[in-house]
Amino acid sequence: MxxxxxxxxxxxxxxxxxxxSIISLFLPKGEAKFLVVQVENREVLRKPLTKLKSGDKYKVKGSLGDGIFEYIEGRGVHMISSPCPDxxxxxxxxxxxxxxxxxCLPNRVIITLER
Known part of the structure; x- marks a missing residue:
């Protein structure tokens, strides 16, 4: 004993x-430097954010079909079109x-911002 x-x-x-551990969760993780797109766990695009222009649209072919995402300066990245049902x-x-x-699980697409 x-x-x-x-x-x-x-x-x-x-x-x-x-x-x-709790404090580290709330500390800033630093500014994002790269846009990374994966389809079916394979990296299909890695682009420095400094190379993106506001309004740039990108097509990504997933398992269900094409999805489209857009970069807007000052706001970030968002999906604007996807073949997934929901x-x-x-x-x-x-x-x-x-x-x-x-x-997007049905289309097997992941878009991430990384340092």
């Missing part, structure tokens, strides 16, 4: 680790922060 000092130390260490990827709206994604 552990003595009380060791148990308190273990609880203290776990508490500190938990606090650090259109959840379109309803999601804009992504503009590192780590955010648009996912």
């Amino acid at each position: 552990m003595n009380m000092k060791k148990a308190n130390l273990l609880i203290f260490i776990l508490l500190i680790f938990s606090i650090i 259109k959840i990827c379109i309803k999601q709206g804009f992504i503009n922060k590192t780590g955010e994604s648009i996912v």
Whole structure:
């Protein structure tokens, strides 16, 4: 059986680790630098955000057909057309922060912003 000092130390260490983990979730992850598109787990496009122009539209061929997404400066990236039945990827709206994604499961397309 552990003595009380060791148990308190273990609880203290776990508490500190938990606090650090929670804080790291809310820290800014840095500015997104790349637009990455995957279809069926294969990367089909990686483009620096600095090379995108506002209003640029891109067609991506998924398993159900073509989807179209658009880049709008100051707002981010959003899907404007998809062959999927529920259109959840379109309803999601804009992504503009590192780590955010648009996912179209039926069409097997993932659009992500990365550092």
